Amino acid sequence: MNDLTTYEKLPQSFYEREDVVQIAQDLIGKYLVTNIEGIITVGKIVETEAYCGRNDKACHAFLKRTKRTEIMYARGGHAYVYLCYGIHHLLNVVTNKEGLADAVLIRAVEPVINVDGMRDRRGVEITGKRLTAGPGMLSQAMGITTRLNGMDLLGDILWIGQQNSQAQVDIVSDVRIGIAYAEEDALLPWRFYEKDNRFVSKVKKN
DNA sequence: TCTAAGATGGGT
DNA sequence: CCCATCTTAGAA
Numbered sequence: 001m002n003d004l005t006t007y008e009k010l011p012q013s014f015y016e017r018e019d020v021v022q023i024a025q026d027l028i029g030k031y032l033v034t035n036i037e038g039i040i041t042v043g044k045i046v047e048t049e050a051y052c053g054r055n056d057k058a059c060h061a062f063l064k065r066t067k068r069t070e071i072m073y074a075r076g077g078h079a080y081v082y083l084c085y086g087i088h089h090l091l092n093v094v095t096n097k098e099g100l101a102d103a104v105l106i107r108a109v110e111p112v113i114n115v116d117g118m119r120d121r122r123g124v125e126i127t128g129k130r131l132t133a134g135p136g137m138l139s140q141a142m143g144i145t146t147r148l149n150g151m152d153l154l155g156d157i158l159w160i161g162q163q164n165s166q167a168q169v170d171i172v173s174d175v176r177i178g179i180a181y182a183e184e185d186a187l188l189p190w191r192f193y194e195k196d197n198r199f200v201s202k203v204k205k206n
Numbered sequence: 207t208c209t210a211a212g213a214t215g216g217g218t
Numbered sequence: 219c220c221c222a223t224c225t226t227a228g229a230a
Contacts, residue, residue, distance in 0.1 A: 059213095066227075066228070067227070083212090085224075086211095086226075088213095130215095177213070202215090
């Protein structure tokens with residue numbers, strides 16, 4: 001059941017590519033895996049957003065390199081996890097070369113392995129799409145906290161895999177969510193999600 | 207030290 | 219649709 005051998009770990013080269021928007025798109029249909037203190041969970045990535053450090057006002061690293069954003073400047077293939085609204089842990093995948101602060105926010109996954117474990121973390125009364133249909137929810141379900149900030153995605157705690165024969169997924173692009181402060185950059189179609197997947201997060205008005 | 211967010215989520 | 223959220227980064 002918990003057979004991870006069918007998930008091939010994405011290589012370093014996947015994350016070091018220059019086009020963060022392309023990477024965000026490519027991550028749809030891949031599998032997010034966590035092994036937190038022996039508890040393994042896997043979710044299929046169904047929604048992502050791209051953030052570009054150099055020309056995107058919505059990006060935390062735009063025009064600033066601080067303690068929090070430092071990890072985004074590392075080479076691709078690391079996790080950037082930060083706390084939002086004091087409560088929610090949000091997972092990003094750092095991309096591009098060292099010194100170029102790009103990242104992809106993982107906004108939603110569809111539970112694949114260990115749904116019970118996810119429910120244990122979310123709360124017994126939580127079922128269905130309320131399990132992982134949002135960036136804060138999926139982090140809680142998969143045991144992701146700011147302790148995992150800076151984690152190497154080629155390690156064995158937190159990584160992303162693909163299946164040999166990946167099913168064809170219909171990908172839709174749209175504007176990103178909750179970034180009205182980014183002015184004209186809020187209009188960039190840098191959110192991607194799998195069409196008709198019920199775990200895609202609810203669209204929120206900006 | 208202090209202040210002000212802030213890539214949300216849940217309830218009505 | 220409305221609003222509680224509360225830790226922490228970032229500045230002074």
